[in-house]
Amino acid sequence: LAKTTQPISMDSYEGQEVNITCSHNNIATNDYITWYQQFPSQGPRFIIQGYKTKVTNEVASLFIPADRKSSTLSLPRVSLSDTAVYYCLVGGGGNKLTFGTGTQLKVEL
């Protein structure tokens, strides 16, 4: 099961771009990279998923280098409502994914 490492916390200001990097050195060939977002008192919510290069949706972008040993979640022009915990998960191929402790993002005015 691929282990992930991400920063415990990050601070930002409204309007800025936030990049959260996740390390996953032992990612397997069949593994995908998935990010979830969790607000206080709510369950996690799927944000984005990718396998390689770049994926973009209406919420975020996910950048994955060629060696796939890390990934970066990019949140453009964050607002106060983006304050949440962000989880990076890596897995697939029959293994159940596990959540780590995530990155607490705090956005201020």
Place this chain on the structure above:
Amino acid sequence: DAGITQSPRHKVTETGTPVTLRCHQTENHRYMYWYRQDPGHGLRLIHYSYGVKDTDKGEVSDGYSVSRSKTEDFLLTLESATSSQTSVYFCAISESIFGGSPSTDTQYFGPGTRLTVL
């Protein structure tokens, strides 16, 4: 949002009493999961189900049992609650095994149940 409800949403109970939490889905998804979330530990998988009457253990299953007699309902039971089981419990569903093949599957989470064991 996916049709997942959990009941009760809040519960306070005493050590040694049995407690049952209910997860109900209207999505007809095959897989259902129970997690607990504690400060400093993130989410940890307790049990999961891959069909009616088919369940398996997660990483923190001791002290918990589950049952799934219908596709839409997944019950989590604490036979004799202890203070260490004070936590927030989340139910989740997915169409295929989370993290399995295809890996593009995602989980959808319920609103959570806050359980306090005194």
